[in-house]
Amino acid sequence: MxxxxxxxxxxxxxxxxxxxxxxxxxxxxxxxxxxxxxxxxxxxxxxxxxxxxxxxxxxxxxxxxxxxxxGRQDAPPGQSGPGPRPRLLDLTEAECWDLVGTHGVGRIALPVRPAPVVYPVNYVVDHGSFAYRTGESAGTAPAEGAALSFQVDHIDEYLGRGWSVLALGSAHYVDDPEDLSRLSGLPGAAPWAGGDRPRWVRVRPDEITGRRLVTG
The missing domain is CATH 1.10.260.40 (lambda repressor-like DNA-binding domains)
Known part of the structure; x- marks a missing residue:
């Protein structure tokens, strides 16, 4: 039923x-x-x-x-409640990179005033870094070298399982023409939000950690 x-x-x-x-x-x-x-x-x-x-x-x-x-099709995750006997397991750095894949949607957290802000962005993974496109004056455009965090996760509502990866690092704008051309040709490079987003921001993690939620 x-x-x-x-x-x-x-x-x-x-x-x-x-x-x-x-x-x-x-x-x-x-x-x-x-x-x-x-x-x-x-x-x-x-x-x-x-x-x-x-x-x-x-x-x-x-x-x-x-x-x-x-039920609402656009409801936030977590409506089903926890699975049986949930527990958290730490992920290795290699497991973190494996889970975030080659591209997807993550969240960028920027240290602005009066409080930090978090934006969803679609990203690509490139040579041990995350990269995403933004507009010149968009909220997702950090100051060059700004410290920030980048988070990606996945939740399986039916099984009550999932994982979360958190990267701490700094933001740097990509200006090299060859890098820009290569990034633009990667799967997932087109901005989901549309519009004019000519700048590429690269997030170089100083630290990347993650946890997996398992049940049973």
Missing amino acids: NDTTDPAAVARRITDRCRQLDLSEDSLAHRAAMAPRYLVHLLEAGPTFDPGGFVRIAAVLGLSRDELLT
Whole structure:
């Protein structure tokens, strides 16, 4: 049975959303034009019992019917909770580089005022460094030589497993024409955000560490 027809999964989703909105069960029933006792019965019976009732509930909760029945497709990771007997294992430097691959999406953390900021960027790996494209005055354009961190991770929601790699280093702009040409030809070089991003920033790690989350 999948989440679309599993009454327990749908009821849990409704309870979580009500908690987010600070909405009581009685208030939900009133706004969905049903008696509180009928709402309880509806949650126990599931979406196939009264589809129209669940459409009204979804509207009250500010969700589409599909979001209510199957969950948000753009929800942040971690909605499923931890897996059985989770534990963290340290990764070697070689394992870290192997996991980040040749290209992907990571997060750049820059030391600006009044507080550090973190931006997602798509990157390429080149000769023991990360490189990404940015605009001249974009938020992802650090000062030359700025100390920063670069993080890449992966989470398997179904299994409750994943890994995270963190690189600490400094930022340097790439100006050599041969390097620029080579970087631009690598898989994953095109900026996902689009727009004019003519500058390449290279992050040279002084330290790279990682951890793997395993279960069972």
